[in-house]
Amino acid sequence: MIKKLLLIFIFSIVYCFHSYGQINNKFWIYGKVIDSAGVVKNANIINLKTKKGTFSNDFGDYKMIVSIGDTVQFTSVQHQTITRVINNFIYTSEVLDVFLPKKTIELEEVVLKRHDLDGFLSVDRNKTPEDRKGEALKRTLDFSNEDMRIVYDGDHIDQKVRPPVVRTDPVMAFVGAGTSLIMPFKYSERLWALRKKVNFQTEFPQMLISEFGEKFFENDLKIPKEKYYHFLEYCNPLGIESLYQKNRKIELINILRTESKKYLKLLEQEVKKD
Numbered sequence: 001m002i003k004k005l006l007l008i009f010i011f012s013i014v015y016c017f018h019s020y021g022q023i024n025n026k027f028w029i030y031g032k033v034i035d036s037a038g039v040v041k042n043a044n045i046i047n048l049k050t051k052k053g054t055f056s057n058d059f060g061d062y063k064m065i066v067s068i069g070d071t072v073q074f075t076s077v078q079h080q081t082i083t084r085v086i087n088n089f090i091y092t093s094e095v096l097d098v099f100l101p102k103k104t105i106e107l108e109e110v111v112l113k114r115h116d117l118d119g120f121l122s123v124d125r126n127k128t129p130e131d132r133k134g135e136a137l138k139r140t141l142d143f144s145n146e147d148m149r150i151v152y153d154g155d156h157i158d159q160k161v162r163p164p165v166v167r168t169d170p171v172m173a174f175v176g177a178g179t180s181l182i183m184p185f186k187y188s189e190r191l192w193a194l195r196k197k198v199n200f201q202t203e204f205p206q207m208l209i210s211e212f213g214e215k216f217f218e219n220d221l222k223i224p225k226e227k228y229y230h231f232l233e234y235c236n237p238l239g240i241e242s243l244y245q246k247n248r249k250i251e252l253i254n255i256l257r258t259e260s261k262k263y264l265k266l267l268e269q270e271v272k273k274d
Contacts, residue, residue: 221260
């Protein structure tokens with residue numbers, strides 16, 4: 001009888017320690033994020049309890065440290081957000097595969113305007129209003145009646161602005177032959193790089209809005225439509241352009257979500273002042 005009680009006591013202690021370890025001990029889980037088309041790359045995965053996260057790789061795989069009772073959230077730009085609670089089954093298998101449903105994108109209404117055209121060029125041309133400015137410009141630039149073979153010495157608008165004639169000594173042209181050649185456009189590569197950078201900075205807001213979608217700014221970030229560009233300019237000092245160029249879009253999305261809350265508070269303060 002004493003041996004049975006002793007065995008029951010030992011099993012109770014082991015079970016308590018095992019249950020306590022399940023609740024408090026951290027362990028690794030492994031899984032794959034997929035959708036209807038295949039694997040989901042760069043899905044944002046975060047433990048809502050510890051606030052620590054990771055993201056899926058090019059094969060949709062991920063791993064994360066969790067505890068029983070933690071809530072894990074899976075998000076992606078083009079997918080619906082999914083949450084999973086870590087339970088005993090996941091603790092035993094150490095595997096958590098997730099399927100992310102794709103978001104349904106609603107297109108805005110398009111209104112087709114009617115016209116009075118019949119489809120025949122000879123008839124419709126008379127119904128089309130005349131472009132007077134375009135016709136005047138066309139007549140001004142018409143050189144079909146000009147004789148281009150005539151040589152005229154006074155081709156310049158003003159004789160005073162005639163370009164200077166450069167007179168070069170043919171002997172001096174060969175002085176210093178064999179030395180390094182000075183290229184007049186040696187800074188052109190740097191100039192083109194600067195021009196490319198300026199063009200990117202100009203087009204970056206529209207590129208970002210087009211890729212993430214207006215629903216992301218309107219529904220997720222709660223940014224008013226007329227404030228999209230102002231909000232992106234507000235976030236620009238945090239290096240969002242560099243993150244976009246390096247394809248680090250998960251970090252970029254986290255910055256936009258964090259800064260949108262601060263930005264909306266500033267808007268509320270401005271409204272109260274008015």
